[in-house]
Amino acid sequence: MSSIQIRNVTKRFGEFTAVRDLSIDIEEGEFVALLGPSGCGKTTTMNMIAGLEDPTEGQILFDGQDLSGLRIQDRNIGFVFQNYAIFTHLSVYRNLSYGLEVKKVPKPEIERRVQAMAERMSISHRLDQPASSLSVNEMQKLAIGRSAIVEPRIFLLDEPLSNLDAGFRAYMRAELKVLQHEFGQTMIYVTHDQIEAMSLADKIAIIDRGRLMQYGAPLDIYNDPQNRFVANFVGSPRMNLVDGELREERGTLKLMLHGGAEIPLSGKVRVDFTCDGSVHGGSFGVRPQDIYFGEKRGGDDITMTGKVEVLERVGPKRLAYLQVQDTLFVAFDDLDRLRVGDEVPFCLPSDKSLAFDIDTGRRLGGA
């Protein structure tokens, strides 16, 4: 079990820069997700942690120690591949025992640990069978068990759930969380699925085009995204993000949206937008569940009127798509009383709305 410090790491492949100046600190025993769209550099980051790739610049420290001189096989890192990389020519037992065998662990010890691990992963009944005969779900368990059995200092998982069918994925998600607690190991987990990340990780590192966008606890990231990318990427359904130009008219600051609509700004969000005088273009963000219909609940909340375009059922609730001029807002119809075509007023809560600089994507004001 180790802590990991990623210090200003850059990785270039020829002309292409996969990771830029990335710094992340991972505490001992933490479960960290590397989250980002495909091609963002998260897998490269993980490969660098594992030692499969060397950083072009910067360092990766394990408990303050640089392992770059160490061969991969001496690093003691658990790694679960996306397609599990099960040794299909060996039996399940030999798959589990491989990491111990090569370290010359005594036979009885191996036997004991393999049995225990198989028990834990509930694949004991298949121990003697060829690994190639396993189902995908069992392979997943085997892959995790095979890495866990050698008690690695950290545990890396590359999109471990992406090949599973939906039902098993949900089960496995819960299982992973339990396992992480049981092993108590530092785990790093690469995914492009924010829900997985949000539900599993202690901390999430959001990466876009090789850059770290935000690093923090899931809720912090959800509530307090530090830039427009994160705000947009995290949360389901997505946050409403409308872009426009800031204009002061008769003492009222308005965000003039493309297509004619406008949002009069007031309260906290107005303060946010004005804290940097150089900003002219802004992006206004509000999560669908924060939008409400009916009476204004707070003095600074902003009232708008829109036409219900579409109603979409998502679980027990309905999502309403509200058309304001050319701009579309998405909100939860929590009272279940809207009808398509209705012209309805709705409110944007000022203190829960977020302001971003449209040019840099930076969050304005905020906490």
Place this chain on the structure above:
Amino acid sequence: MKPSPGALALKYLFILLACAVVLYPLLWMVTMAFKPYPEWTTVAGLTWLPQDPTWQNFEFIFRGHAEGLVVSLDRTITGPLIASLVTSICGTALAVVSGTLASYAVVRFGLAQSLPLSVLQLRLFPPLAVMIPVMVMWAFIGAVDTWWGLSLIYGIVTLPFAFWLMKTFFEEVPVEIEDAARVSGCSYWRVFYRITLPIVKPGLATCALFVFILNWSDYLLALMLTQKEWVTLPVYMATLTSAMGGQMYGMKAALGVIAAIPPVVFGLMIQKHLVRGLTFGALKQ
């Protein structure tokens, strides 16, 4: 995880050593082809590059005589060169055409499931174990020392390669494409001719080059089934001796260079597919 510089250096050392071993005989032959008589042996000292480079050896084998040489040749390289080309090409055509057709029928129509192995067995036996009957047969049909007689045996002995190579290529053609064509009313022949063949065209070319190399490389069959008109290059090369000089190393080397070029060039062209051909497609790529 770059390998350590030491390991890398060792790796290059090994590879360079292997390349040197590979190139050593080749280089000696190639330079020998350009050496005049006094440099043919190392008696006068070992020289890699010809001290006095000359085209004499090539001139001699192409013209039958050369400036400054008493000996002359009754037959120049021209005949054997043409013989090698004609018989290799015709043998290749025979093997590729029959192999292609048969492998298609096996792959698509499931006919003659034992054929693949029977064909393979053909390659198992030493040709010399069946040479006497073959010679008698060839004599009976008047095929000894004819272009078609040699082409026929070439076609037969390289048939296994053509058959298996084409089999692997056909197996890779998605059957859905052919199905689609079938559904739109094409006959089997049309599907084969218009759809499948164009798809496997690169494979066909590979196969043809590969079989050509094999035919071109033959020595034994030509040694036994030709006499004068259709003697091929390797046979001709081995017979180059003279009354006074004994072995004509320089000329032989020149011939060797000429005989070696086509297969090496073609071989490098189809490098990627060589492994399939040599393992009769048993190794999927």
Place this chain on the structure above:
Amino acid sequence: MTDQAHTGATRTIRPQGYWVGVARDGQKMGFWFILPTFLLLLFIVIFPFFMQLYLSVTWWTPLEGIPWYSAWEVFSWFDNYLTLATDPRLWGALWRTALIMIVAVPAQFFLGMALAYLFIDQFPGRKLFYSILLTPMMIVPAVVGLMFFLLFQGTGPVNAHLGLPADFSWLTDVNRAMISVIIADIWQWTPLMFLILLAGMLGVPSDQLLAARLLGGSNWQNFVKIILPRMKTVIIIALVLRTVECFKIFDLIYIMTKGGPGVQTETISVFLYKQTFGDLEWSYVAAIGLTILIVLSVIAAKGLAYMARKQG
């Protein structure tokens, strides 16, 4: 997802005979397609078999002065087969053929394996080195024979480079002639092993290798436990292929030494050639040829049955 991701195969393997029984016109075309190959096979199998069977029980040679089909006049029962069983020259030739196989094939295998191992990953110059290393197998064997004939002359470059005197003979020395021939064979055919084994090695999924390394296996352990077992089929193919071809070896030896000195490098093919055209013992050669055909067929059948059982 069964083994697919692990063999790296991305294409779907079509069932043999996909269109079986689809339509009669299809079957008919298939018949015509197979016919040429079938005829060629029959042509080269039927007559030779019976002719050899016939000749092998006579004493007929071309010196007889009667045509071969009248060979019954010198019917000899199984005399040729008896001779064959006790002919020291034949058994010597077989033994030497086996010796070449025993030495050359493993040497080619280990060298090829070592080279293939060096070529698993990318490095600058890989393509060039790869092409150079493949060259020997593409060269006409007769030309290879010539090259090594030139190299191993007393006054050739090998002696000059090794600092040996010009009278240190290779091709005419009892022991060194065989060594020279084997060296030539290794030179020519190691590339083939290299080619096949490398293809097999690259077929081992790289993530499994990585996984093995991450689990702490050393390069050697991973090679033995992960790479080698996965390459089993490829290795068998490579070894069988070379062994079969080695059994037939002729061109190289005939051009380098003509089987000499004495019979020191006389392999079964060279022996048969000399018997056929030198001693003109055709009926004897027929008996040997037929025996070889039968023995090889039995071995092949057994081998294939074994493989089939292994796979099934």
Place this chain on the structure above:
Amino acid sequence: MPAERFQYNNTMSEGRAIEGIKALQAAGNAPAKISMLLTDGAIGQITNPFPEGAPSAKEVWERETGIEIDIIGAPAEDIFKKVMQDVTTGGGTFDIYTGPWNSTGDLVSSGGAVNCSDFVAKYQPDWGAPERGTTTPENEKLLYTYAGDYYSFSLDGDYQTWFYLKGLYEDPRVQEAFLTETGAELKTPDTWEEVDRISKFFTGKDFGNGPMYGNGNLMSPFWGLATFYARFASMDFPNFFFFNEDGSPNLNSELGLQCAEEHVRSFEWSPPDALTFTWAEAYATMWNLQIPHTAIYTNLVKFGDGFNPDGTPKSKATGMIGSHLPVGRRFGDQINRRSVLYYSITAWISSQSKHPEAVYLFLQWLSSTRTYTWMAGNPGGYFDPFQQANFKEPLVAQSYQPYSMETIPATIARSVPSINFAGQTALDNALDEELQAAITGQKSVRDAMDAAQGKWEKIIKRQARNGIVEAIQASRATWPTLVDPA
């Protein structure tokens, strides 16, 4: 025709041949082309113009008859394989085969050669003509007939003849060293014992041309048999036959073993590559002054002694070579000097030829004493002189050096035939393999000769029904009885 001496008219063998061809042509019985399989080193003698300014033999023939001669070359060691290939496959590629004289028996019994007795009777070649043809009537029989009929056309005289480096032998330094070491005077050897003594002496010595090897005789497979047979024939007085009257071989008899021992031991003094030598490499050793003496084909001199047209010496040995009578063994006050006829290029008419008579006439023309003498002088190939007319011809003497003009006919008179009957190839190969095994040390001499004896007995047994015993007896009758005073 180049010189008066080679001119012929209708009363001569060549003229009769040309007349015969004309008659055949008139009757529409002649081909447009005759194809000839020929040892590749001999081609030049037929195709190269000689002497200066004159046409080649081929040109003369083609001009006179209009029949083209198509020559296909093959290496001397392998040519008979090609012949048998053509015979057995019925290829019919060639009208004329050439090959070793020894193979006549094999070819005849395989039915590959045309019996020319009728043609000989009809066209009267001058092969045995007194003063011009073969040295003796027996010699004519030996060279041109088989089992009483004419099949072969001799185009060569491969009687192993002794040559030595006269310049070296006469060098006082060498003489003195020899005297000191052996206590005897250095002179050309008369017996094999002396040959071996001289060989032993020269091995490893350096007289200014690098270290020498004492034994220049051919020891290699195929070619080395000639050396063995020559030594073998002289083991007893006057001859030691390869076979007894009843056809049983003499190989592992006491004398046979002794001969084999001596033969194998002489390899100690041979150049190390000797086992790969053909005659050409063996010649080179003498031309480079590496060996003191050798019994070998006579064109050693033709290609290595004398001067090139541009005035340069043909080899280092130019002017240093001499020749002497064959060696033998001393029996009382007599010496049975023996040499052997081995290889000797011989032509046969292929039984598949469609125009045997026309082909016969070409061969008669080519092998008759005038044309042949003319060709023998031509330096372009290795057809060697053997007819009496040859030795009287200045152009031949110029090629083969005057000193050979005496010793070659004398050698012919003392030569035994090597093996020439059906089964010859198998017999020679069997002995050859065993000898090579002994030379290379894989077998003891006794084991080797026992094995060879066994193989020979078996072959004889199998060939008995083809009349091999009769052929052996006939061959014994042709051995010379001439012996010399010591």
